[in-house]
Amino acid sequence: METIVKYNTRKLKSEIKELAEKQRFFKNQRKTEKIKGDRFMSPLEAAWKHQIGRENLRLRYAAYGVMRGKLFSITENKFAEAEHPLIEFRTKIDKIVEEYAELVEVEVES
Numbered sequence: 001m002e003t004i005v006k007y008n009t010r011k012l013k014s015e016i017k018e019l020a021e022k023q024r025f026f027k028n029q030r031k032t033e034k035i036k037g038d039r040f041m042s043p044l045e046a047a048w049k050h051q052i053g054r055e056n057l058r059l060r061y062a063a064y065g066v067m068r069g070k071l072f073s074i075t076e077n078k079f080a081e082a083e084h085p086l087i088e089f090r091t092k093i094d095k096i097v098e099e100y101a102e103l104v105e106v107e108v109e110s
Helices: 009-030 043-067 085-099
Strands: 002-007 101-106
Touching: 009 043, 043 085, 085 101
Parallel strands: none
Antiparallel strands: 002 101
16 A cells, blocks of 8 residues: 545635636726626725735645646746746645645555
8 A cells, every 4th residue: 555645636726716706806896987786895995805815816826736746937937937936935835735635545556
């Protein structure tokens, strides 16, 4: 028996989709004019929640890429790997990855 780490990427992907939907809602609520639908919060509160959600969503996208074996420079194509800004958030990204990690025992044939 051998123990391997398996990542629950489906759960993370569904959470990313939910957060992205909230971001669209907050973006609409930020508007002071030409808002689509009803207003449920002030534009200031919506801008604040949108900023927090943006940072959280960015880290979750990076964690999803790490789980799939991608480099930061592939996940966010704007920067080279050596000086990528996501390196500063490596501990937060690792915590997100650990949150979705599962240990699985697999039989190995010799």
